[in-house]
Amino acid sequence: MPMTSTYTKPEPARSEIDQIAGAAVIEFGTPWCGYCMAAQAPIAQALDAQPDVKHIKVEDGKGQPLGRSFRVKLWPTLVFMKDGREMARLVRPADAASITRALAELDAGN
Template sequence: MAMTSTYTSPEPARQEVDQLGGPTVIEFGAPWCGYCMAAQAPLARAFAGHPDVRHIKIEDGKGKALGRSFRVKLWPTLVFLRDGREVARLVRPDGVADIERALQEVGQPA
């Protein structure tokens, strides 16, 4: 597992996400979003040290059920999950340090 650069299509159902085992980061955004594009370099640097963390990129928008179920309002929103449960969240991260801290938190056993 490693950081992915492509958006997952179709998006998984919330029930599937809730049943994921291990550390996972769901990145909600859009390919045309300037904030999302700016976050890619810091995300790549942070993920480089965490190859065990699953990364799922979800194109969000009006009528997208998964983003609404996580109450996403701004892009990018990163939801850090451990065994399907949210343990951290970052909205519009702009640096590696915050992402790295959340990745360390999601990788820690419960």
């Protein structure tokens, strides 16, 4: 699945995220966040090489239950999951290489 460019509305429930089969990247951020905007090109580059990885963008903010359940503090935060389990996490990734390395952990977590 290619990179998702829009934020999911409404945000999915944590139980939905925990039930995703296979590999998934949950991206927490906001459309107005400068760090989030800067990270879009590296995220797209890394995910383009991984078409089987599901990408879900979640607009986070104060009182948003999904972000709080993952203890998100800074944006963007990428949570790499495999069959409902968190395998890796990146906060404010600056390059595609770090995202690619985290995606490799999903493959290693068979």
